[in-house]
Amino acid sequence: MTLQEISKLAQQGEGLHIEFKKKAAHPEKIVREIVAMANTDGGYLLIGVDDNGTVSGQRFIEEEVFVMDKAINELIFPPIVPERHLLHLNAKKGIAVYQVRKSSQRPHFIVENAKRKAYVRVSDKSIQASREMWEILKREKKQEDVVFQYGRKEEILVKALENQPSITLKEYMQLAKLPVYVASRTLVKLVLANVLQVIPQESEDIFVRKGLS
Secondary structure: OOHHHHHHHHHOOOEOOEEEEOOOOOHHHHHHHHHHHHHOOOEEEEEOOOOOOOOOOEEOHHHHHHHHHHHHHHHEEOOOOOEEEEEEOOOOEEEEEEEEOOOOOOOOEEEEOOEEEEEEEEOOEEEEOOHHHHHHHHHHOOOOOOOOOOOHHHHHHHHHHHHOOOEOHHHHHHHHOOOHHHHHHHHHHHHHOOOEEEEOOOOOOEEEEOOOO
16 A cells, blocks of 8 residues: 555544544554444544644554554454555555455454444444344344244334434333343344344433434
């Protein structure tokens, strides 16, 4: 990857497919970006780029790459092997670019505090995937047809979304008077059947009618 190509990426700014890091401090946290991109739509992690998109480089870039590679190899499950590009700006500074593909093995996760945590990319942030999002990621990769019966609980959901733009799991549970596992399973099935679309949020995911987000 050339300096011109890297600069072009940096000029786009941080977003769904691009994340900047000046250096690889706290690599155990930076790997969340790798996981989120693999679980969502792929992207680029640039090390040696300032928050404002300035391609300034980082001293001892090989050391930054070493700690990042170690974290990627040891902390992510199932394993992810991003394509790495290393470019020296001068004798002291360089830039590393990790190109991450959307993975067919998703959901990928990291073990944090003895818990498995998956992440997804939303705008310019990587957020922890909800239980529903995890299940959607796991099942959508199979590309199987989802069959469901249109009953009372589905009718309540569809009618609710005729009168409001979105709904959360908690709102649906209360409205339809359903236990959490039934409400969750229904929302997941309707997403997989292309009736609904899930929009991950840091607090609570929202669900909208397909094509209306």
